[in-house]
Amino acid sequence: MxxxxxxxxxxxxxxxxxxxxxxxxxxxxxxxxxxxxxxxxxxxxxxxxxxxxxxxxxxxxxxxxxxxxxxxxxxxxxxxxxxxxxxxxxxxxxxxxxxxxxxxxxxxxxxxxxxxxxxxxxxxxxxxxxxxxxxxxxxxxxxxxxxxxxxxxxxxxxxxxxxxxxxxxxxxxxxxxxxxxxxxxxxxxxxxxxxxxxxxxxxxxxxxxxxxxxxxxxxxxxxxxxxxxxxxxxxxxxxxxxxxxxxxxxxxxxxxxxxxxxxxxxxxxxxxxxxxxxxxxxxxxxxxxxxxxxxxxxxxxxxxxxxxxxxxxxxxxxxxxxxxxxxxxxxxxxxxxxxxxxxxxxxxxxxxxxxxxxxxxxxxxxxxxxxxxxxxxxxxGVQSGFPLLDDAEGWGRLNLFAAADGYGALLDKVNVNMDAAKGGFNALDIWKNDIAGNGSLVKNGTGTLKLIGNNSYSGGTEVDNGTLEMDSANALGSGKVNNNGGTITEAVAGAANIGSEFDQAPNSTLELSIGSKDDLLNIADKADLSGNLKLNFLNNYVPQDGTPIITYKKDGRTGQFTSLVTTGLPSNYKVSLDYNADNISLKLVDTNVVKVNTIAVSGKDGASSITTRGGKLQMLANVGPDNATDKSVTWSVLGADGKHTDLASIDQNGLLTALKDGNVQVVATAKDGSGVNGQTTVAISGQAVISTQPTDNSGNGGSNGNPSTPSNTNTTGSNTNTTTNNSGSNSNTTTNNTGNNSNSNNGGSSSSTINNTVNGSSNSTGSNTVKTSTSSLPKTGAMIDSNLLGLMGSLLVGAGSIGVFRRKRKED
Missing domain, CATH: 1.20.144.10 (Phosphatidic acid phosphatase type 2/haloperoxidase)
Incomplete structure (x- = not known):
């Protein structure tokens, strides 16, 4: 050696x-x-x-x-x-x-x-x-x-x-x-x-x-x-x-x-x-x-x-x-x-x-x-080829640790019959291996079997009696799952998957643990439902209304669960199920919450109209009952036909703003999910737009024939007048008011005292403080607001008076 x-x-x-x-x-x-x-x-x-x-x-x-x-x-x-x-x-x-x-x-x-x-x-x-x-x-x-x-x-x-x-x-x-x-x-x-x-x-x-x-x-x-x-x-x-x-x-x-x-x-x-x-x-x-x-x-x-x-x-x-x-x-x-x-x-x-x-x-x-x-x-067992281990009988390749965790693959139909009355592993066992193979698993007996591996066996799973627990996302492999008379439960953080169809018989139970919105049972194909559904809510989790808990192929569901039991939720919550095209979602009602049952809508101080251009009206919602948990509302405005309108707008504080003439429906909708709303009609006017033609000033003292559209406001007492001069020479535009008048110029360029002038002569019967504007008048067809039209009327009256005065002097 x-x-x-x-x-x-x-x-x-x-x-x-x-x-x-x-x-x-x-x-x-x-x-x-x-x-x-x-x-x-x-x-x-x-x-x-x-x-x-x-x-x-x-x-x-x-x-x-x-x-x-x-x-x-x-x-x-x-x-x-x-x-x-x-x-x-x-x-x-x-x-x-x-x-x-x-x-x-x-x-x-x-x-x-x-x-x-x-x-x-x-x-x-x-x-x-x-x-x-x-x-x-x-x-x-x-x-x-x-x-x-x-x-x-x-x-x-x-x-x-x-x-x-x-x-x-x-x-x-x-x-x-x-x-x-x-x-x-x-x-x-x-x-x-x-x-x-x-x-x-x-x-x-x-x-x-x-x-x-x-x-x-x-x-x-x-x-x-x-x-x-x-x-x-x-x-x-x-x-x-x-x-x-x-x-x-x-x-x-x-x-x-x-x-x-x-x-x-x-x-x-x-x-x-x-x-x-x-x-x-x-x-x-x-x-x-x-x-x-x-x-x-x-x-x-x-x-x-x-x-x-x-x-x-x-x-x-x-x-x-x-x-x-x-x-x-x-x-x-x-x-x-x-x-x-x-x-x-x-x-x-x-x-x-x-x-x-x-x-x-x-x-x-x-x-x-x-x-x-x-x-x-x-x-x-251990793979072959290692030194020493490939003995003729197979003792060297035995892996007793892995064997204690159950099958590594299902090669045919495996019937597991666990009698809980015998105790020990007959009552409860856990298979931790990743189970492959084309065989199937049939759970019988009163005991509980937990599957914790990332399993891929394809022959399907049947639960005839006792409990089969999914402790991993793919615990039940890739085949069809039939719950024929036992309980299928899951304890997976996140989604648990059924790789094909899922059928549940009337005397069976599906038990899900839900600790977050991500806890779902995803059924890859069709779902034929019956029997019992038990939902265990974990860690004080209270889902939102409408949270999905089971998904399946679109329009692939037949039947419904015949009973629903929940644990883990506060006692004031009542749960029911909504069966949708591709999922089942939760419908939660908090019995401690008082829902809105009526809403009365009105304008502030009882007002029901807006008459000024661009006017605003504060809307009010009287929500009942008085002890409603959530009285907040969402505001909207509709036309008389109940559709979206551009006659007015409203913000979420209920402030309505007029935009065009007409009637609108102001709607307040409860935010608590009750679906209750209230509405009222508000009439809007004074928003109309007027189209005007140019005024010909010839004969009214205009020396150049240039168009002039004076706007006069003539009132008794103290008045505010605006005089607008067109570009060019126009000497006969005069505002003559009784009393003291204050005239405001949009341009705001100057303040001066002028005498009414006729043919170059001064009339000293009164003096006015006038603020003049150098801006040009609107062109032909331009839109003029109501205030300007009022001033133009006053100027026209003034022009008429000057004409009478001139004729009288001539006669004299």
Missing amino acids: GLNKRIVPLVLLAAVTTSCFTRTALADAPNAPQPAAYGYYVDSWKNNTTSNMTPSTNPAIGVLSEYLKLWTPGTAWNNGTILNAPILNSNIQKSIDITNNRSEAEAHQAYLDDRRNQSYGIINGLGKYTDAFIAGANAGTSIPYDIPQDATTKKYDDKGNSNGNWAETNSNLGNMVNLVNVLRSSAASTTPAKSYYQYPRPWRWSTDVKVLPTLEPAKSTTPETDGGFPSGHTNAAYLAAIGLAYAFPERFQEMITRASELGYDRIVAGMHSPLDVMGGRMTSTAIAAAALNNPDNQIAKLAAYNDGRKLLAQSNASSVDRFSDYAKNKKNYTDRLTYGFPQIGDKSKAMIVPKGAEVLLETRLPYLDANQRRAVLATT
């Missing part, structure tokens, strides 16, 4: 992503077992003895036989042959990297996992039930948590509790203890395999692998009996963990994660390589399945499960749970299935499920039959 102090070259290989484990190649009949050269492990387990030392005669050697593609054992511990240098060099390099980068906490745990009995060591996988189990099982260890100061020079062995055992079979939880002992004594030794493969421990391969200083005293000095492959500690840890997980399946994933951690700690300690640990997982999985299938152990495993019910009932359990993080557990367990080795073999092999492996899920998925549990194992 030629052992080196350093492995050269060391091949650094890219880590494999966890996506390798989300799908596996699926055969048409994935449940059919295939025998290995030794037969089936569950049938030949007793042959794991040192008298059977070949892969074909010893199942514990045979299950690891893929290792022979990497390594050929020699005649002694130090003369084997490396067949795949990149993989085996990487194996040692991983050991170097891990041991040289371990934290103090990892080193501490690795010491404990080396020195303590593995059955005791994995107890803390029970989480908050750890101390309760230790007390109930009288479990104990002589290895304290605080590492002795002289551990670097003295080897400490675990002597167990006061009776020398890791726990007692005659204790309150003795049946759980017994099951662990049964699994660990079922021809479970790794000694024959170690002796056959003769693959040295990593610290014998390279001095760069750093064994914990506290474990130096534990290093063997006899390499010929101290093989590294497979790891015995890892094998024992998984056996104990699977035993406790069978009895207490509520901690199934946490227990096997703890076992995987103990295996990893063998690498941290420098005592084993990753391939050693992977081998230990494989042998233990097969040994556990053999023991649990053994007819002699049926009473023992049932009694252990019943003890687990006693442990579960201890509501005061409160130990620290190091494995409470599901995502972290999943990642760690998954990574440790392959330790980042690349796929070096055929990646497309169909998953094979070993004979009897389904028993490993017997208490975790109790509502599935044996064939269904085999299908779960088949659809959650």
Whole structure:
């Protein structure tokens, strides 16, 4: 073999992503077992003895036989042959990297996992039930948590509790203890395999692998009996963990994660390589399945499960749970299935499920039959092609963590019958995997099944009884959904989707959780509705009236829900449904709100008309009843025909402005959604526009014949007069008023006193203060407002008086 102090070259290989484990190649009949050269492990387990030392005669050697593609054992511990240098060099390099980068906490745990009995060591996988189990099982260890100061020079062995055992079979939880002992004594030794493969421990391969200083005293000095492959500690840890997980399946994933951690700690300690640990997982999985299938152990495993019910009932359990993080557990367990080795073999092999492996899920998925549990194992297994894992029976590719999360794919019609009266997972379970496949799911029984994955199975979903809960947007896959007599509920933040049609029978219930306007059930196709609808409003959310809750294909709905129940809304709200062309929306009535029932509209001070040009009128709305919650209104103005008009405008304060003559309807509409409005008629006049012709001033003293249109205002008393002079010479335009007159010039250019002048003569009978304008008169056909017309009339009267005066002087 030629052992080196350093492995050269060391091949650094890219880590494999966890996506390798989300799908596996699926055969048409994935449940059919295939025998290995030794037969089936569950049938030949007793042959794991040192008298059977070949892969074909010893199942514990045979299950690891893929290792022979990497390594050929020699005649002694130090003369084997490396067949795949990149993989085996990487194996040692991983050991170097891990041991040289371990934290103090990892080193501490690795010491404990080396020195303590593995059955005791994995107890803390029970989480908050750890101390309760230790007390109930009288479990104990002589290895304290605080590492002795002289551990670097003295080897400490675990002597167990006061009776020398890791726990007692005659204790309150003795049946759980017994099951662990049964699994660990079922021809479970790794000694024959170690002796056959003769693959040295990593610290014998390279001095760069750093064994914990506290474990130096534990290093063997006899390499010929101290093989590294497979790891015995890892094998024992998984056996104990699977035993406790069978009895207490509520901690199934946490227990096997703890076992995987103990295996990893063998690498941290420098005592084993990753391939050693992977081998230990494989042998233990097969040994556990053999023991649990053994007819002699049926009473023992049932009694252990019943003890687990006693442990579960201890509501005061409160130990620290190091494995409470599901995502972290999943990642760690998954990574440790392959330790980042690349796929070096055929990646497309169909998953094979070993004979009897389904028993490993017997208490975790109790509502599935044996064939269904085999299908779960088949659809959650590791992809093929990884070093060591492609054994003939399929033990290496089993992923028990993923299998505990339910199907990875539905290959045919899967009928799930859960009896809630049996409790445990029969009453409630969660499938967390992303479920693919062209099969269908049928939910039966009184229990509740929750689907949390991003599912794409296309065969459809039926709920005949019990409850099926959507905990993800695409929980029900892409097929048609039929609720034939059970309850479909959802707990999705945002939209939940039904990928095809949805039919609900009269004796069924659809239950939706609504915490925001985004919480919808989107039905991609038609909806045939009946039965019950229950709406659970969350987090004090009160939706607006008209908020959609279910959508479907336009004009694709038939039927209606026959009853509606709501929870979570304040008691003053009443809810009903509006069935629209492509959705169902909420109709909310707040019974604490007093709606408007009458509106009387009038003008201020009773006015009902506007007679001045551009005049304004403040409109008033008298809203009833007096205790109406919201008395605000929206103002609008319409013509006599009830349509939009340009006769007037109105602002939202109710101020009406006249624009043209005519009658308008002023409308006030309640803003509270009651639909109540009131209106009144307002007559508008004085807005008419007059067209005038030019005035001929000839004969009235105009010397140039230029047109002149004087505007006079002639009143008794104090008057305001405006005189407008045209361009050109026009000397006979005079305003003569009785009394004092003030004349305003639009141009405002000057103020002067003038005498009325006739033929150049001055008349001193009176004087006026006049403001004159130099602006030109409007041209022919121009529009002149009423004030200007009034002034023009006054000027014309004045001109007439001057004419009389001139004739009289001539006569004189």
